Amino acid sequence: MNDVINFLKTRRSTTAKTMISGHINKSDLNEILACGIRVPDHGALNPWSITVIKDNARSRIGRDILAPEYILNNPEATEEEIDFEKNRFLRASAVIAVLFKPVSHPKIPLWEMELSTGAVCLNILLSAQSLGYAAQWLTEWYSYNDRMINEVGGKPQTDKLAGFIYVGDKEKEPVERRRPKKENVINFLTE
Numbered sequence: 001m002n003d004v005i006n007f008l009k010t011r012r013s014t015t016a017k018t019m020i021s022g023h024i025n026k027s028d029l030n031e032i033l034a035c036g037i038r039v040p041d042h043g044a045l046n047p048w049s050i051t052v053i054k055d056n057a058r059s060r061i062g063r064d065i066l067a068p069e070y071i072l073n074n075p076e077a078t079e080e081e082i083d084f085e086k087n088r089f090l091r092a093s094a095v096i097a098v099l100f101k102p103v104s105h106p107k108i109p110l111w112e113m114e115l116s117t118g119a120v121c122l123n124i125l126l127s128a129q130s131l132g133y134a135a136q137w138l139t140e141w142y143s144y145n146d147r148m149i150n151e152v153g154g155k156p157q158t159d160k161l162a163g164f165i166y167v168g169d170k171e172k173e174p175v176e177r178r179r180p181k182k183e184n185v186i187n188f189l190t191e
Contacts (some may be wrong), residue, residue, distance in 0.1 A: 007130055012174045014134035016091050022169035024054070024093040028131050032167070035127035036096075039119035043105060047113035048120050048162070051097040051152040058089035065147050073141070088142075092166035093133075096124055097152040100160045117162045124165045134170035139163045 029052070036050060053061060067086035071077055089095045100117040102110055121137050128135035142148045143163060146156035154161070 008126075011126065011129050012176060013125070013129070013136040014168075014170045014174045016088075016136045016138060016166040016168075018171070018174075019091045019134045019136070019166060019168040020171055021090055021093050024133065024167060028133070029094060029167075032124055032127040032131070033096075036098075036120050036124035039116055039123055041116045042112045043108045045103040045105060045108060045113060045116075047101055047103045048117040049099045049101055049153060050120070050124075051099065052094055053089060053097060053152075054094040058092075058095065059087075061148075061151060062086040062089055065145075065151060066142060069142065069145050069147055092168040094167045096165040096167065097148075098124065098162045098165070099149070099152055099154045100162045101154065102158060114162075121163045121165060128165065128167045133167050134174075135165060135167045137163045137165050 033050060033052070037046075041047070063086055066088055067082050070085040071082060074081070098117060098121045100114060102113055125135050125137045139161070143161040149156045149159055149161055152161070
């Protein structure tokens, strides 16, 4: 069987909660990012940008944005919950933010730009996993937070965070999860 097909049929995300921070090889990270931007993009508009959060930036963002914003929206939060949010990015070696940045164009619909941005997220995820890293694509509460959008170079009035791809190490292989039955989600039109 083709190696790419076999990988795609068996790949599985490692949840960020079970990920461990380790070292991400610089050349691997560059390969992941290069693959990330090689996506369908009608009109070559590049309606997206990527911000890599690593090293000390992971704890700074946790301390300066994630914890305070979580407290602001959850005033009854426990210390344990606040610590979890503050340390959220420390689970991974790098957290890659993908920002949707729509471009005004007379012929190319916004929907196609959104799809291209999703493709960036998926390419980053698959590239990281193909190199043996633990990786997961997440969109949680902070994906919709204006301060976080600003932090990664976006404008909250127009831009959206398509997700954060956590890349780290895994202590063990992830377990398979329930997948849809092909006959329930795939149709063929033959006439």
